[in-house]
Amino acid sequence: MFSEELEKISWDETTERINAKTDADVRRALAKEHCDVEDFMALVSPAAAPYLEIMARLSRKYTEERFGKTISMFIPLYLTNSCTNSCVYCGFHISNPMRRTILTEEEIVNEYKAIKKLAPFENLLMVTGENPAKAGVPYLARALDLAKPYFSNLKIEVMPLKAEEYAELKGHGMNGVICFQETYNKAHYNIYHPRGMKSKFEWRLNGFDRMGQAGVHSIGMGVLIGLEKEWRTDVTMMAYHLRYLQKHYWRTKYSVNFPRMRPSENGGFQPNVVMSDRELAQVTFAMRIFDHDVDISYSTRESAAFRDHMATLGVTTMSAESKTEPGGYFTYPQALEQFHVSDERTAAEVEAALRRVGREPVWKDWDASFDLKSYA
Amino acid sequence: MKVWVNNKEVETAAVSLASLVEDLSLPAQGIAVAVENRMVPRTQWADYALSEGMRVVVVKAACGG
Amino acid sequence: MEKLVIAGREFSSRLFLGTGKFDSNALMAKAIEASGTEMVTVAMKRVELEDKEDDLLTHVVRPGIQLLPNTSGVRNAEEAVFAAQMAREAFGTNWLKLEIHPDPRYLLPDSTETLKATEELVKLGFVVLPYCQADPTLCKHLEEAGAATVMPLGAPIGTNKGLQTRDFLRIIIEQANVPVVVDAGIGAPSHAAEAMEMGASACLVNTAIAVAGDPVAMAAAFKQAVEAGRTAYEAGLGLQAENMVAEASSPLTAFLNE
Numbered sequence: 199m200f201s202e203e204l205e206k207i208s209w210d211e212t213t214e215r216i217n218a219k220t221d222a223d224v225r226r227a228l229a230k231e232h233c234d235v236e237d238f239m240a241l242v243s244p245a246a247a248p249y250l251e252i253m254a255r256l257s258r259k260y261t262e263e264r265f266g267k268t269i270s271m272f273i274p275l276y277l278t279n280s281c282t283n284s285c286v287y288c289g290f291h292i293s294n295p296m297r298r299t300i301l302t303e304e305e306i307v308n309e310y311k312a313i314k315k316l317a318p319f320e321n322l323l324m325v326t327g328e329n330p331a332k333a334g335v336p337y338l339a340r341a342l343d344l345a346k347p348y349f350s351n352l353k354i355e356v357m358p359l360k361a362e363e364y365a366e367l368k369g370h371g372m373n374g375v376i377c378f379q380e381t382y383n384k385a386h387y388n389i390y391h392p393r394g395m396k397s398k399f400e401w402r403l404n405g406f407d408r409m410g411q412a413g414v415h416s417i418g419m420g421v422l423i424g425l426e427k428e429w430r431t432d433v434t435m436m437a438y439h440l441r442y443l444q445k446h447y448w449r450t451k452y453s454v455n456f457p458r459m460r461p462s463e464n465g466g467f468q469p470n471v472v473m474s475d476r477e478l479a480q481v482t483f484a485m486r487i488f489d490h491d492v493d494i495s496y497s498t499r500e501s502a503a504f505r506d507h508m509a510t511l512g513v514t515t516m517s518a519e520s521k522t523e524p525g526g527y528f529t530y531p532q533a534l535e536q537f538h539v540s541d542e543r544t545a546a547e548v549e550a551a552l553r554r555v556g557r558e559p560v561w562k563d564w565d566a567s568f569d570l571k572s573y574a
Numbered sequence: 575m576k577v578w579v580n581n582k583e584v585e586t587a588a589v590s591l592a593s594l595v596e597d598l599s600l601p602a603q604g605i606a607v608a609v610e611n612r613m614v615p616r617t618q619w620a621d622y623a624l625s626e627g628m629r630v631v632v633v634k635a636a637c638g639g
Numbered sequence: 640m641e642k643l644v645i646a647g648r649e650f651s652s653r654l655f656l657g658t659g660k661f662d663s664n665a666l667m668a669k670a671i672e673a674s675g676t677e678m679v680t681v682a683m684k685r686v687e688l689e690d691k692e693d694d695l696l697t698h699v700v701r702p703g704i705q706l707l708p709n710t711s712g713v714r715n716a717e718e719a720v721f722a723a724q725m726a727r728e729a730f731g732t733n734w735l736k737l738e739i740h741p742d743p744r745y746l747l748p749d750s751t752e753t754l755k756a757t758e759e760l761v762k763l764g765f766v767v768l769p770y771c772q773a774d775p776t777l778c779k780h781l782e783e784a785g786a787a788t789v790m791p792l793g794a795p796i797g798t799n800k801g802l803q804t805r806d807f808l809r810i811i812i813e814q815a816n817v818p819v820v821v822d823a824g825i826g827a828p829s830h831a832a833e834a835m836e837m838g839a840s841a842c843l844v845n846t847a848i849a850v851a852g853d854p855v856a857m858a859a860a861f862k863q864a865v866e867a868g869r870t871a872y873e874a875g876l877g878l879q880a881e882n883m884v885a886e887a888s889s890p891l892t893a894f895l896n897e
Contacts, residue, residue, distance in 0.1 A: 254891035476895045580685040606729035613724040635695040638682025639657025639845030
């Protein structure tokens with residue numbers, strides 16, 4: 199389990215190592231075709247800032263070699279904002295006096311139909327808060343079953359589950375799981391996640407091992423930028439985690455996300471650090487140079503202009519026209535969203551913009567054609 | 575009695591594997607013995623009775639990479 | 640240089656030696672000493688009853704040297720299990736270099752039989768070091784079957800052609816949770832150094848030393864090459880590629896200045 203590995207990696211020492219990286223360390227990392235985590239640290243360090251253009255060029259080169267000039271498109275659907283956790287930065291915080299919704303089966307199908315009218319989306323990400331009693335595994339299984347006629351690739355972003363629960367959902371057509379660790383700083387984790395199941399650091403961290411053990415095809419990871427001032431350390435820990443998972447669950451495909459909080463998001467919680475576009479670009483390039491094959495995903499949290507540029511420099515997966523409230527596509531278009539969307543363009547507009555920068559939006563890039571178990 | 579040792583017919587007075595090994599002046603260490611393609615641990619050699627026409631294989635170290 | 644650990648045993652030397660093709664056992668013993676190796680492979684053969692040749696083991700068995708019997712000569716998993724049991728009995732060690740090559744021309748390892756044999760031998764308590772194709776997927780299967788290392792080939796055995804499989808070796812090294820020993824094809828100390836620079840855990844060398852003009856001197860050369868390559872790997876290699884070509888303007892990242 200990765201929690202045992204993480205115990206061996208000191209947060210403070212890693213931070214010091216990153217800050218001690220020199221120009222020579224960066225140049226050495228850039229010259230390698232295959233970087234290790236130590237090189238990744240150099241690439242995200244302040245010492246790499248003058249090399250941003252070279253990093254961009256390499257990132258584009260490796261991305262095109264592996265992915266061609268394509269962007270895989272997906273859309274999230276929030277099934278519920280009901281949540282028993284009290285994450286201090288989240289709009290679905292249990293104490294937030296908002297109207298809670300758990301979509302009914304009829305509402306879910308209406309949302310699917312509404313999404314299909316926006317664009318030919320085939321990659322659907324189903325999102326919930328954590329409410330296992332009312333929106334647990336049986337609820338998700340039902341939502342997956344209902345989605346089959348509409349989408350070929352179903353992913354979930356929900357609370358960490360048991361390995362057997364992941365396996366069960368696979369049987370209902372679930373192809374991927376996205377879960378953000380939010381931060382790898384164990385000492386601070388409970389400041390942000392004080393109560394509820396999400397306060398259990400190891401349970402969340404080792405959830406990725408359980409996904410791997412269950413044979414989940416695709417695993418998405420993420421660090422929430424804005425929690426830890428030392429975000430370079432946090433993304434380095436994720437790089438360690440990625441390498442660990444690739445070694446142990448080598449049949450699985452991985453994706454990474456760097457969601458960043460902006461000031462005044464949700465009014466209440468103010469991020470401890472604000473990452474600039476330049477810094478997010480650096481981290482994105484560093485990740486691509488570190489791993490040529492990992493999917494790098496940008497959501498509509500990022501602005502239209504920034505996404506259009508980054509689409510040619512390392513990003514391989516994007517959402518479009520996302521609503522981050524349950525029922526946002528049809529049933530409850532005005533409810534409170536989990537986070538504010540920056541890129542408010544329609545999917546058609548995003549598609550046109552991607553084509554203008556020479557990228558082909560791919561709506562369908564996965565199907566269970568030969569997965570015998572998916573018909574069981 | 576006659577037994578086969580490494581595909582060669584051998585006339586021996588030995589009655590057990592242990593006495594056969596001794597009879598053939600084989601080293602006690604660094605060899606392994608199989609009867610009818612089954613390895614016989616040295617701890618069982620003394621009790622392992624020979625029988626007419628039995629096929630015995632004895633191997634030892636050789637050069638190799 | 641970090642110590643190499645295989646199945647809980649520590650090795651200071653990352654050079655493994657084969658004992659084939661030497662002119663004499665005495666020369667071989669000197670080469671073993673000069674190489675500083677702590678792991679030496681031996682094969683098995685049927686005893687010739689008349690022939691009272693000198694015992695190979697007296698030239699190989701030394702304190703600090705792990706004997707690694709191989710299964711050379713077997714053609715499938717069933718024969719390999721039989722050979723392994725004979726080796727354990729003869730040499731008193733459960734360590735085993737598993738090699739299954741049904742083809743007598745190139746001695747290429749049989750992947751399906753090797754995987755099958757690894758699974759069985761691990762259950763029987765052997766420390767299995769399988770010689771295998773430089774196939775990353777196969778190496779993951781071998782690892783999952785409980786192999787103590789994987790030993791992918793650098794080139795067809797005995798060819799001295801170096802790391803013809805380098806792109807695959809690199810993937811194997813990156814993915815492995817067990818030590819990766821490059822076996823077969825290493826023909827010169829520079830090949831061994833290259834393997835070690837890539838992050839291989841050890842090299843197994845035989846022909847290149849045994850058939851050298853001066854095998855003892857060549858054994859010493861390989862010792863240095865393996866140490867140099869490993870030390871370089873641990874030190875972190877410097878500039879290698881042309882990725883650094885600078886450009887006056889910043890066409891790709893200018894938007895970040897807006």
